[in-house]
Amino acid sequence: MDPMTRTLSPVRKPAWSLSRSAIWLWITQGIIGSLVVGLAVVAFSLLVPGDEGPLPLLRWAAPVLAVLYVVVAVGVRPFVRYRVHRWEITGDSVYTLTGWLTRTWTLVPVARIQTVDVTRGVLQQLFGLASIAVLTASSQGTVRVPHLEVDVAERVAEDLARRAEQVRDEAT
Amino acid sequence: MIEAPPVQGRRTSPLIVLVHTVTFRQARSFVPAAIGLAAAVGFNGGTPAVVALAVGATLVSLATAVLSWWRFSYADGPTAVVVTRGVLARSVRTVPNDRIRGVEVEAPVLHQIFGLVRVRIDAAAGAVPGKEEELVVDGVPRAEGDRLRAGLLTRRPVTVPDAAAPPVEQDDVEEEFARFDNRWLLYAPLVGSYLVLPLAAVGALFRLADELPRSLTPQLPGPDAFNLKGLAIFLGVTALVLAVGAVVGAAVVNWGFRLVRRRGSLVAVRGLITRRQTELEIDRIRGVTLAEGLGMRLVQAARVSALVTGLGDAARRGQLLPLGPREEALTLAHRLVEEPGPLLRHPVAARRRRLMRAVGSGVLVTVAGGIATATLGWWWLLAVGVVLTLLAVPLGLGRYASLGHAVGRTSFSVRSGWLAREQAVLQRRAVVGWTVRQSFLQRRAGLATVVACVGAGSGGYAALDMAADEVAGFAVAASGTWAATLTTR
Numbered sequence: 001m002d003p004m005t006r007t008l009s010p011v012r013k014p015a016w017s018l019s020r021s022a023i024w025l026w027i028t029q030g031i032i033g034s035l036v037v038g039l040a041v042v043a044f045s046l047l048v049p050g051d052e053g054p055l056p057l058l059r060w061a062a063p064v065l066a067v068l069y070v071v072v073a074v075g076v077r078p079f080v081r082y083r084v085h086r087w088e089i090t091g092d093s094v095y096t097l098t099g100w101l102t103r104t105w106t107l108v109p110v111a112r113i114q115t116v117d118v119t120r121g122v123l124q125q126l127f128g129l130a131s132i133a134v135l136t137a138s139s140q141g142t143v144r145v146p147h148l149e150v151d152v153a154e155r156v157a158e159d160l161a162r163r164a165e166q167v168r169d170e171a172t
Numbered sequence: 173m174i175e176a177p178p179v180q181g182r183r184t185s186p187l188i189v190l191v192h193t194v195t196f197r198q199a200r201s202f203v204p205a206a207i208g209l210a211a212a213v214g215f216n217g218g219t220p221a222v223v224a225l226a227v228g229a230t231l232v233s234l235a236t237a238v239l240s241w242w243r244f245s246y247a248d249g250p251t252a253v254v255v256t257r258g259v260l261a262r263s264v265r266t267v268p269n270d271r272i273r274g275v276e277v278e279a280p281v282l283h284q285i286f287g288l289v290r291v292r293i294d295a296a297a298g299a300v301p302g303k304e305e306e307l308v309v310d311g312v313p314r315a316e317g318d319r320l321r322a323g324l325l326t327r328r329p330v331t332v333p334d335a336a337a338p339p340v341e342q343d344d345v346e347e348e349f350a351r352f353d354n355r356w357l358l359y360a361p362l363v364g365s366y367l368v369l370p371l372a373a374v375g376a377l378f379r380l381a382d383e384l385p386r387s388l389t390p391q392l393p394g395p396d397a398f399n400l401k402g403l404a405i406f407l408g409v410t411a412l413v414l415a416v417g418a419v420v421g422a423a424v425v426n427w428g429f430r431l432v433r434r435r436g437s438l439v440a441v442r443g444l445i446t447r448r449q450t451e452l453e454i455d456r457i458r459g460v461t462l463a464e465g466l467g468m469r470l471v472q473a474a475r476v477s478a479l480v481t482g483l484g485d486a487a488r489r490g491q492l493l494p495l496g497p498r499e500e501a502l503t504l505a506h507r508l509v510e511e512p513g514p515l516l517r518h519p520v521a522a523r524r525r526r527l528m529r530a531v532g533s534g535v536l537v538t539v540a541g542g543i544a545t546a547t548l549g550w551w552w553l554l555a556v557g558v559v560l561t562l563l564a565v566p567l568g569l570g571r572y573a574s575l576g577h578a579v580g581r582t583s584f585s586v587r588s589g590w591l592a593r594e595q596a597v598l599q600r601r602a603v604v605g606w607t608v609r610q611s612f613l614q615r616r617a618g619l620a621t622v623v624a625c626v627g628a629g630s631g632g633y634a635a636l637d638m639a640a641d642e643v644a645g646f647a648v649a650a651s652g653t654w655a656a657t658l659t660t661r
Contacts, residue, residue, distance in 0.1 A: 010608055010620035010640035011647075011658040092654045101612050107647075108605035108625075109654040137481060137627025141605035 011105050014088035014095045021127040022085070022147035026078035028123060034070040041066045087145045089156060092167075094134050094143050106143045112136050113164035116157045120150070132157055181245035181256060187286040188311025192237035194282065199233035246309050248323060253293060255307050267295045267307060273456065273482045274489065275321040278448040279314070289317035293324065294483060325437065325451060349438065349492070350504050352429035356496050360422035361415040362467030363475075363495065364592070370417020426494045431504075438478070440491065450489050456481045458628045459583070459598035460492065460505045466591050474501035478508065479598070479629035490629075509597045512580030515587060521617040522637035523572040530568030534561030577635040577646065584650035586624070586635040596633040602626045603651040606658070608643055615640075622646060 041062050048059075080100060087096045093109045117133040124130060130153035134143040148156070192198060236259075244257045252268045274294040283289060293307040309320070360366040427444035438452045459479040468474060476493040483489060492508075493501050538557030544550040570590040578585045587595035605625040614620055619637040626633060638646065647655040 009615075010610060010622075010643040012644075012660070088657075090657050093657045095657050103610050103615075105608040105658070106605065107607075107655065107657055109652070111654075112604040136604040136625065138604050138625035138631045140607065140623060140630075140632030141625025141627075143605070 014086040014097050014105075016086060016088050018082065018085050018087070018145075018147045019129060019149045019152070020082075021129055021149070023078045023082050025123055025127045025129060025147060026081055027074055028126075030070075030073035030078060033073050034066075037066050037069050085146070087148075089160070094145075094160065096143055096145055098144070098146070106141075108134055108136055108141060108143045110160065110163050111167045112141075113160060116161045116164070118153050118157045130154070132160075134160065181247045181254070183245055184241060184309065184311040185286070185288055185313055186241065188288060189234070189237045189241050191282045191286060191288065191311065192240070193230065193234045196229075196233045198236035198240050199229070202232060202236075241311075246307075248320060253307060253324065255309070265307060267293065269324065271295050271482075272324055273480065274451055274453065275324050276448065276450045276489065277317045277321055278443075278446055280446045283311070284447075287314055288312065289314050291317050291320050294489075321449075321451065325453070345434075347433040348430070349433055349507065350429070350431040350496070350500070352426055352442070352494070352496070354423075356473070357419050357422050357426070359468065359471055359473040359495050360418040362465070362471060362473070363418070363422075364465055364467070366418040366422045367414055369421030370414050373417060374413070422495060429494060431492055438492070442494070452478055452480050452483070452490065454508075456483075456628075457508055458602035458626060459596060460509055461629065462501055462505055462595040462597070464498070464593045464595075466593075469593065472498045474498045476501045476505050477629075479596070479602070479626065481628045483628065505597055509599055510580055510583045512578040512583045512585045512597065515576030515578045515585065515595075518572070518575045518577075518635075518637050519619070519639045521619055521639075522575060523569070525613070525617055525619065525637055526572040526575075527565065527568035530564040530571065531561050534558075534564045537561075575636055577638065579646060579649040584624075584646075586633050588634065588636050596629070598624060598626060598633065598650075600651055602628065606647045606651070606655060607632070608647075608658070610640070624650065 044062055045059055077100060084100065084103060085096075085098055087094075089095070092111070093107055094113075095105070095107045097103060097105050113134055114137060115135045117135065118130050119133065120130045124147065127147075128150055129147045130150045131147060132143075132145040132153050134145075136142065145153075145156075239259050240257070243259050243262075244255075246253065246255045250269075252266050253272070254264060254266045256262065256264045272293060272295060276292040276294070277289050278292070279289045288311045291309040291312060293309070295306065312320070424444045426442050429440070429442040431438060431440045433439075433454070436454050438454055438457075440450045440452075442448055457478050457480055461477050461479065463475045463477070464473070473495060474493075474497075475491070475495055477490040478492050480490055493504055534557060536557075537560055538554060541550070541552075541554030541557040544553045567590065571588075574588055574590050574593050576585075576587045576595075583597055583599050585595060585597045587593065603624050604627050607623040607625060608620055609623070610620040614637070618640045620640045620643050621634055621636050622638055622643050623632045623634045625631065635646070644655075644659040647658055
């Protein structure tokens with residue numbers, strides 16, 4: 001790690017990346033979002049008659065912004081997200097890094113885990129992915145690891161729940 | 173897992189039926205329907221109709237009160253409390269004793285007449301917040317209320333005694349932690365939450381005045397009769413009414429406040445009309461917050477609340493000192509949680525960031541005002557923008573001055589907020605996780621926000637805009653070796 005990034009990042013990166021399928025899932029989400037935006041723009045240019053005021057400008061700006069959105073949502077965001085998102089399970093804690101522009105690192109010790117949930121959304125099922133949510137007594141202290149392979153997620157959840165049972169002190 | 177307790181269900185006192193009849197406790201829900209009915213039938217029968225309506229309403233209220241008394245029972249078994257209720261749909265709620273976090277005994281005025289009390293049993297909320305986390309047993313004799321409270325709180329499995337904790341085993345020895353001095357009521361006009369009380373009353377009065385028939389409203393002079401002197405008098409009277417109202421409101425809520433330690437619990441008693449007794453388990457206290465609003469800081473006043481794991485409605489129930497001098501508040505706070513030492517300032521970049529965020533909206537308005545002045549000649553928007561920007565400067569500086577954090581041997585502290593400044597002092601063991609957040613701009617400025625996740629109070633306490641390279645050290649020092657994961661593999 002070069003000294004430049006050391007000063008910028010407050011804490012270290014967790015070690016592991018998500019499943020590569022997550023990129024495809026995010027691209028799919030981006031495409032769905034783009035379709036919605038596209039429909040809105042088409043509806044706007046068909047339904048809003050405008051030859052006066054700021055409307056002609058908007059008629060030009062809306063498609064340009066929409067194209068920009070599509071490029072970012074499909075071509076940029078999934079890859080940036082994949083590079084940013086990381087997770088790790090160490091001997092005594094669960095550690096994640098999530099976010100896109102604002103980064104959030106979350107660390108929870110295994111001894112304070114209350115419940116571990118595994119969820120599979122509709123899109124996730126298409127790509128064989130699952131998310132883990134690790135809950136603690138604090139409403140703000142929830143760790144979420146999105147988009148892992150199903151078998152990995154299930155194994156990790158099982159392992160965490162078992163270890164939490166063993167080492168739990170006062171879980172609050 | 174929990175065997176059905178063989179204990180016979182107990183009933184509340186039949187006298188509670190009278191209280192509920194008078195207060196329309198159960199019949200309240202019928203009021204909108206009754207009004208609708210009256211409106212539909214037409215209401216022009218004169219005095220006999222009014223009397224009939226009043227008698228009818230009282231009878232309905234009596235009937236519902238009897239029904240719900242008859243269908244209500246509670247049982248405090250050796251392992252759990254079971255409350256059975258519901259007139260049509262029966263509901264049985266079982267709360268294991270080890271999930272009970274606190275028991276509150278309160279005596280509203282009408283209850284006092286009949287020698288009754290209301291017992292609220294607080295169950296652990298866990299990770300899922302909800303209003304339904306409490307059992308209410310309304311209307312038992314005072315002795316039964318005390319028996320319930322003592323019984324429920326002692327029957328819980330005893331947690332492993334903490335070696336560092338002070339010896340708390342001497343039975344029934346009361347130690348006074350705080351006592352309200354009535355002179356402190358004079359702080360009330362400077363506290364936002366107490367100022368709201370008279371405002372609400374005035375609002376209700378105006379609504380009532382609106383409802384009055386024309387002939388009854390006093391003939392006030394029209395607006396043209398007001399001059400500067402009249403306005404000054406009006407403002408003076410308003411300020412006086414607000415101040416007096418705040419003091420009276422604070423007195424009603426806090427009269428005779430007293431906080432004592434009784435065995436392993438802190439017991440707070442307060443209230444002029446409704447006497448309220450709240451019991452908090454010392455072992456479940458994870459920290460305290462010290463709240464000092466802008467007005468309170470002017471007179472060096474503060475409020476102290478306890479952060480208790482699994483306590484619902486913590487803002488009201490966790491209060492340890494509702495209002496008092498700062499010195500008193502600090503002493504009390506540090507009696508429960510060790511003082512972590514003086515607060516450290518945040519880096520200069522944090523001041524720049526607070527200033528930028530504060531002036532941001534003002535600058536936007538100024539720019540818009542500049543454009544408006546140039547194109548439309550609206551100079552006033554520019555003036556508003558400039559004033560907003562100038563006012564935001566002390567706001568930003570004040571917000572920066574509030575920021576601070578400190579780490580001690582067994583505790584740590586974070587502080588933020590300007591209008592409502594809050595300092596949280598937390599025990600090391602309170603931390604159930606850390607969240608570090610860094611926005612794009614924070615990354616450029618070398619700052620980060622650290623949130624200590626806590627299973628009590630608001631769930632998380634943040635150190636805003638800490639220097640990015642101090643984050644990991646702070647987390648490790650404030651919680652435990654497990655936080656070293658933030659820096660090393």
